[in-house]
Amino acid sequence: MPNDMTPPKPSAVKRATCMLEVLAARRVTPNMIRVTLTGPEMAAIPASTAGGHCKIMLPAEGQDAAALARQMAEGPKPTTRTYTIRHARPEVCEIDIDFVAHGDNGPASAWAARAKPGDFIGFAGPGAPKLTDHEADYYLIAADMSALPVAAAGLEQLPRDAQGIAIFEVLSEADRQPIDAPAGIEQHWLIHDNAEVESTLATDMIEGLDLPEGRIKTLVAGETGVIRRLRMHLRGDRALPRGDVYASGYWRIGLAEDAHRKVKNIEAADDEAKLAAAS
Ligand SMILES: Cc1cc2nc3c(=O)[nH]c(=O)nc-3n(C[C@H](O)[C@H](O)[C@H](O)COP(=O)(O)OP(=O)(O)OC[C@H]3O[C@@H](n4cnc5c(N)ncnc54)[C@H](O)[C@@H]3O)c2cc1C
Structure with a gap:
């Protein structure tokens, strides 16, 4: 029987492309950083989309949110990486993304290590959660x-x-x-x-x-x-x-x-x- 966490059909969830602001960033464990992000569009991302992937677009050095939003719309494509929505809380317009902290060799890992409230990234998603068939033995x-x-x-x-x-x-x-x-x-x-x-x-x-x-x-x-x-x-x-x-x-x-x-x-x-x- 479906329960209230049964993932919705991908087509049933509206995909958003938007800017998200960092509310909090903390180490969940020594090598994993949880970044909590917010934006009004997250009201439409159901809790059951946790496990779906998303794209994050990172600001260039010194770039403000308006300039990143313009670049996302008009190109060239900003630095883009793929992550997973770990939790979604539509009732408060929040999602969590957990980043492996693998140092400054990657722009996403480096960004997450320095993320603080008020920072921003571009977001596109969600994709479908990956374990949606619950009928296996x-x-x-x-x-x-x-x-x-x-x-x-x-x-x-x-x-x-x-x-x-x-x-x-x-x-x-x-x-x-x-x-x-x-x-x-x-x-x-x-x-x-x-x-x-x-x-x-x-x-x-x-x-x-x-x-x-x-x-x-x-x-x-x-x-x-x-x-x-x-x-x-x-x-x-x-x-x-x-x-x-x-x-x-x-x-x-x-x-x-x-x-x-x-x-x-x-x-x-x-x-x-x-x-x-x-x-
Ligand atoms: C569908 C999907 C969902 C994903 N979800 C998540 C997620 O929720 N959390 C998460 O942390 N990652 C996730 N990833 C992996 C993430 O996209 C990659 O790790 C990505 O390369 C990180 O970008 P970066 O800018 O930090 O490093 P890049 O610029 O892509 O790579 C720079 C260097 O870092 C190394 N590197 C990249 N990732 C790692 C790693 N995990 N450990 C050690 N070295 C690494 C590369 O080998 C390369 O040498 C997901 C990938 C996919 C396809």
Whole structure:
């Protein structure tokens, strides 16, 4: 039965392109910054869109909100990054976005580390939440820190009697977060303390799992090298149907987002060709 957190159909939510103001920014854990943003358009973003992605547009050095809004409308495209709506509170026109604090090497990470009340960013979204099919027998969730927001929101929206496993990979023990997942979802927290080295922890664990019979739905996201291996395992070795596997690369070691997106699309097409040839 749908509950009040059942995500709406994407077409039912009006997408907004607007400016948002920072209300607050704080470290939820040592390597995760939660930025609370507000704007009147957030009244139309239902709480159940948590887990949907959005685009943020960052101001250039010294640029004011009016100039960024003009640039968003007229171009050239401002620096744009993809994030997840962690919480939406339409009743007070607020959303939270959780940013991995990976230093000043990326403009979004650098912006979040300095964000303070009164700062602003451009916003476009939301996209659809990723775990909207609640009819599976078992859920397999795997997320590094960039995908903790989508995984946590998805788990919070699952029916309370859902069964499954959630494997989180974080940078330190202190980066574990309480997640209100159904009791039947077994939670595992793995520590991989060097984001510049591709991790094998989650993949090794998932490859060794004894998964139950029945329909398995997955939400697997994080560093693209790791996710490619997991996608091939889940779709190839485990033969899970394409429609039941959400496996998405959220960032790539050594690549900024625009370069990553191009490579990711080529690699995903390559992986699909390999899967088709093997089936
Ligand atoms: C659908 C979707 C939803 C996403 N949701 C979130 C979210 O809610 N929270 C979140 O933190 N990220 C999220 N991401 C990932 C985020 O878009 C990327 O991490 C993005 O590259 C960050 O932009 P940046 O400007 O900080 O770094 P970029 O300029 O893109 O990259 C600069 C350098 O930083 C490195 N880098 C990028 N991301 C990370 C990272 N996570 N850890 C370590 N090094 C990194 C890159 O490899 C590169 O060397 C999401 C991605 C997608 C596709």
